[in-house]
Amino acid sequence: MKEQLYTIPVNEAIDKNEECLFCTLNKKVEEDILNYILGPSYMEEDIRSETDKIGFCKKHYSQMYKAQNRLGVALILSTHMKNIRQNLNEIFKDELNETNHTIKKNLFRKNEEQTKSVEYISEIENSCYACKRMESRMNSYIDTFFYLWKKEDDFREKILNSKGFCLEHFNMIIKEGKKKLSSDKYKDFLTVLVPLELKNLDLLQEDIDWFIQKFDYRFKDEPWKNSKDALQRTILKVSSENVEE
Ligand SMILES: [Zn+2]
Ligand SMILES: [Zn+2]
Numbered sequence: 001m002k003e004q005l006y007t008i009p010v011n012e013a014i015d016k017n018e019e020c021l022f023c024t025l026n027k028k029v030e031e032d033i034l035n036y037i038l039g040p041s042y043m044e045e046d047i048r049s050e051t052d053k054i055g056f057c058k059k060h061y062s063q064m065y066k067a068q069n070r071l072g073v074a075l076i077l078s079t080h081m082k083n084i085r086q087n088l089n090e091i092f093k094d095e096l097n098e099t100n101h102t103i104k105k106n107l108f109r110k111n112e113e114q115t116k117s118v119e120y121i122s123e124i125e126n127s128c129y130a131c132k133r134m135e136s137r138m139n140s141y142i143d144t145f146f147y148l149w150k151k152e153d154d155f156r157e158k159i160l161n162s163k164g165f166c167l168e169h170f171n172m173i174i175k176e177g178k179k180k181l182s183s184d185k186y187k188d189f190l191t192v193l194v195p196l197e198l199k200n201l202d203l204l205q206e207d208i209d210w211f212i213q214k215f216d217y218r219f220k221d222e223p224w225k226n227s228k229d230a231l232q233r234t235i236l237k238v239s240s241e242n243v244e245e
Contacts, residue, residue: 007148088120095107146180150185164193167237208234210226
């Protein structure tokens with residue numbers, strides 16, 4: 001089956017000309033997912049049963065808590081808690097049973113094997129419905145990116161005039177390009193992408209340094225140039241974290 005391509009959102013994101021195309025796309029998907037989850041319509045049954053099972057990560061609970069739908073969050077948490085309690089009760093019933101001496105199953109056995117309860121709790125800690133959805137969409141965006149890179153001069157031109165990528169996503173496309181492009185195409189790709197990234201890191205360095213200078217009273221009447229949002233942009237560039245208000 002052919003993967004779905006997202007040429008429209010990818011083109012729209014590149015037209016925004018922010019610090020990283022993939023961070024722009026990620027932000028939109030994240031907003032859409034959270035709006036859907038906390039929105040007025042009921043979640044589809046299969047989605048609901050997945051959030052009941054795996055829940056969300058710290059970051060997304062935090063974002064959900066800040067959104068203006070406390071009842072919605074409480075309803076999601078209530079059924080997630082039910083699911084966790086039910087599973088823990090079942091697992092512990094088995095593991096706390098001292099007559100159950102099968103290796104791995106008994107919680108009191110000191111061996112290297114992880115018990116089912118430890119595995120289950122770690123799984124809950126590390127799983128997030130929103131992150132999972134974002135990750136799978138990101139894979140489609142990567143496919144779309146390389147599809148457009150190969151096929152459309154226009155798109156290549158836009159990338160070459162863009163601000164490059166955050167470090168995480170720059171790393172990602174270096175690795176993915178190796179799989180998705182032929183040796184020749186990969187070489188061409190890196191020959192233009194690396195200078196683009198380095199040039200944009202230089203420009204951002206100027207912006208953050210000018211931002212610092214502006215704290216010096218001697219420069220307070222000087223124009224901000226591109227530095228007003230240099231702090232947010234630099235944080236995004238080096239960590240892919242979006243700290244916009
Ligand atoms: Zn990024
Ligand atoms: Zn998450």
